[in-house]
Amino acid sequence: MLSRRTLVHASLAGGMVAALAAFAAFAAWFPKPDRDEEATGWRRIGWPFPRDAFPAGRAWRRDRTEVYVRPKIGFCANCATGVVEDSEVDRVSDVDLLDPDFVPVAEGRRIRITDLLGRARLYRIRKGGRERLAQGLAVSLNCDLIVAVAVGPLDDEAVAGSVRHFLETNTVQVWLNAQLENK
């Protein structure tokens, strides 16, 4: 039979371990920003979506804009032509994770992220009970895709441009290359 004192100490120790674990989880949820993040103002946030067919990606926030990025290995419909149709952006860009009933606002357009080509398209979605804008982006590297979806005031070209610019920074590229090179 344990003494009352031992039980109290054990409880305190258990509580401290739990608090440390919670703090570690909290810290992982808000990782320390790297130099590019500091410079661009983007802050890493947790990947908010449930497990699906692809490994979780990474997410960042700046002001009222969030961007979610991940590679989709072997998922390009046509390894030779890459992403050339809006329907392909609809299908692959993860915009359905934000709202499965997304509605395109306009035809998409051709984009380039570093040396990779693809398409981007603007959508209207409902998130958190209100209507918002999202932009789906998809570029290809042979049979692999890199997809991103941003949510925020993306009808503002400066905001849309800053998302594309951020996708080209080391913060995103180093991580993406590591994913693609060790596939």
Place this chain on the structure above:
Amino acid sequence: MTRQWLWIGVCLLGVSPALAQEQKIGAPPEASNMKLVGWNDLQARSAYQPTIHKQGDRYIAYIGHHGGTDDVPTPVNPLTGKPENNGTSIVDVTDPGHPKYLHHIPGAAGTYEAGGAQMVRVCDGAQLPKGDKSAVYMLRTFGGEAHEIWNVADPANPKLLARLDGLKDTHKSWWECDTGIAFLVSGAPDWRTRRMTQIYDLSDPVHPVKIRDFGLPGQQPGATGQVPTELHGPISTGPEGNRVYFGYGTNKGGIVQIVDRKKLLEGPKEPTPENLRAPELGRLLMSAWNGAHTTFPMLKMPIAEFANDKEGRTRDIVMIVDEAILNECGEPRQMIWFADVTIESRPTIISTWTVPEASGQFCERGGRFGSHSSNESMAPVFYKKVAFIAWFNAGVRAIDVRDPYHPKEIGYFIPAITDKTDKRCIKVDGKDRCKVAIQTNNVETDDRGYVYIVDRANTGMHILELEGAARQVAGLK
């Protein structure tokens, strides 16, 4: 010192079973209860679908090919002496011990999945309602851009008869020879998916008649929101069975859709969500990690365990085969799933089967490991008794499916590699690391009991037969 070396040797043996398992040129095939009868190199072209057709007293194999490789985009056809885009190989397999290559029909330009002519089905004009009785018709894809119909009555001199083009993709279609109805896997330009179904009446193959376009609601032109998984291929049980089993997805987000064939063919044809939903009887959603490459129906199967039950003694089963697409186990395991679809509105997975990876260290051998496709012949010799599954670097696996609640392996054959077998690479620390391994891609059987497997990595076609106890399962002498 001697003892030290002994220990080092033991340790090396202990850590290198994977290395020992890598295939070597000149090494014999690995087999259990299956043996090699004949082989043809298929001009070292990457192979997809074989179809074996009895033409008079001959047996002819038609094999669809992917496009060429980066190293050899247009292999030379020894019969013409010219380089040709990979297309369709035609091989006389009447004597399976001595298959004779008759003709190669070039396919679309492009390498790997971008070119070639992957799919092929064959119907006799004598069986088609409005066909030329003397003709034998071959339906094939032409890259991702068209479907073609050829007269192969003289298989050494095929003649092009008709073409349906303007598509953004094609894949594994189904053709009912007794009615002429064809379920063509196509990419109609205005649809939101790369692969959906175009249904044609090909009872007179020279004059194709469009019946309707079909797909999952959300894929049709003008739809918004999430785009459902693209089609891989359908299998119809014809007017008698009145069902079409559509498989969507290759290695992800699989969907098996059970459709009333009559309603599909005769219902309203405008691709509205309501009209697309109308013929559906049931749907099985698979894990996001697995696709439905092949959906092979085995209906009215008596289940021994249920023999004394007042109801449910026979079950309608669909065997679902996923396709592995990444090399060296770079994805969740793709395997086979048996679904009980007796209650069509509530299809239920009842069992799964996979090759045990440790039985050959298959993740280390190179190339893909996992299932790809099953034989699709419903000839009585094997139907509902033995299924053959192409398993990439694990060759072909023969499965006893008489009790689909407890499928079990009864044989396998992993062909030897040759100097033509192509490499398969993965990235390690940013650099290509390549291995050479057999990549058994597809399998078909004929009504004599021969098994035809073809290789994605250019090793050709192996003709096999069951032996030993496995023959008894099929009732073969």
